[in-house]
Amino acid sequence: MLIHPGSNPLTSSYRLLLLPTIFLLALSLISISIGVGDFSFSHLWADNDDADVWQLLVISRLPRTLALILSGMTLAVAGLIMQMLVRNRFVEPSTAGTIESATLGILLVTLIAPDTPVFIKMLVAGAFSMMGTLVFMALLSRVPLRSPYLVPLIGLVLGGVVLACTTFVAYRFDLVQSLHAWTIGDFSGVLQGRYELLWIGLLLALLACFAADRFTVAGMGEAFTTNLGLNHRALTLFGLLVVSGISATVVITSGNIPFLGLIVPNIVSLLFGDNMRQSIPWVALLGGTFVLLCDIIGRLIYYPYEIPIGTVVGVIGSILFLTILFGRRNRA
């Protein structure tokens, strides 16, 4: 990205944000208008008293689109924060055991107390994902010589171990099928009243925005942060809290969307560098756009049936991830 030396880089990049915002809005309109039910925007304002169209919009289409945008935005921001904290480009909630731990938490709370309100379940899931991520970071601190590729590798395998525990429990109680439904990201079940927890995720992401500069500093390392008079440990804990909260809300609403938090921040970083305050709106917007796009693909490719978004992102995301992986190596 070329930035003219005279202009303020921040304002110029904010002005550029108009473009992705418009794109995101356009995609949202497309997302709202597709589906099996008969729907078009002109019906909304037509003079017939067609209450069904409004109902379809308010109960099903709008919540789904909102849920997609919220999940995409918050997960991408969570990935960005993790990458700053661990100082590794290839880390995100699904490559650090965070998502798998959240799933284990949901499974356990569902088993022990099935009637628990969703909000409490989310808190439990959040606590579990926080613990899982802490274990991941503790493991990392035991690896003095860090190859950049070793970090996500440990995270992926740790996630596998946690998943094995989860599968074991699920098998004992005949819940394997439900487990599959949770782990593969899918927005087809999202209706009014079943996605609102995601707003909490957005709130957490906004909080992270206010601390963006501090995270940028934390990304420079512990010694540097302490030298500037910031508490590195507290900052790390706050970041983990945000990431775990976001992961828990998304997993409990729609399941896992792999690689999202990894790809979007990497692309933004290629464009704008690592100033988090500057890149955070881009990351959020592109995250929302990416998820919307993948969901639309999944809904159209086998219309009127749906491919779950987790699968679509799994395919597109891993291809993009491999491109980033090998692209970075060649430039280095």
Added chain:
Amino acid sequence: MLKNILHTRPSFVLLLLSVTAVICIILFMTLGVKGQWDFALPLRAGKIAALILVAFCIGISAVVFQTISHNRILTPGIMGFDALYILIETLALFVFGLNISGHIATSGMFVLEVAVMTGFACLLFYSLFSGGVRSLHLILLAGIVFGLMFRSLSAFMIRIIDPNEFVILQDRLFASFNQVNTSLLVISIVTVALTSMIGWRLRHQYDVLSLGRDIAVNLGVPYKRTLMLTLVLISVFVSVSTALVGPVLFLGLLVSNLAYTLTGSDKHRYTLPAAVLLGVVFLVGGQTLLERVFELTTPLSVAIEFIGGLLFIYLVTRKGRV
């Protein structure tokens, strides 16, 4: 004196492992039969033949793969080989439908799939083995992501596949250790036996290969040819084991590393049989424990994934310390 002990240790370990394996097999065959021998024995014999075949395939392919890649963390399972097999199987069913994959064509399909997979594997991993300085962790990470991609692609096609066809596919792909697919057993044994001849002919070269590419070439090993043949061997073995029991990510890692540690030797004439025997002990013994002692229905692969994953983390974190 010390040299003498080290010299005898591998054979001692092999003997011990053989005895353990035989005990596991006997226990598996006899525990809890309750008198219905003519019913239980043939059923269990089929199962145990499949388990031993899988142990053989996974043990050999893991050790050989580690030899040609000069690394002890890489195994075909971790590199996404078995996910690739599932993808090809799904793709075949997706493209050709039921007509080709009916049970008459099973063996033909099997050979075809193995051929396609070998081609893929050679393409995919040729760069990894053909030299050049590359980061091991990059390759590992890429392998895991490739595996994820293959699995997602299969899941993607499974969603679109006709439900009737999917039932057949599920039968062939997601069989756990509980219901080993015995119909594939004969063709699998024949295939593995034929392929093993390649490995047998190359057996002397593997010890040299483990010294590293340059030394091996200097000592007169036809590097490229050996590599290609070995990739064929690995692809066949992985296809067979995946077709029989489904993907097991970490079993190869578990048995190969234990084989090195227990025998304390690098020689393939010790490590290969040790890995196979360990595989038998894990699979047969583990299955016996799960089925007869704990009376659990949990697939053994879950337990192996758990232990193997922990071992993997231990290995890489220890590796980082060096």
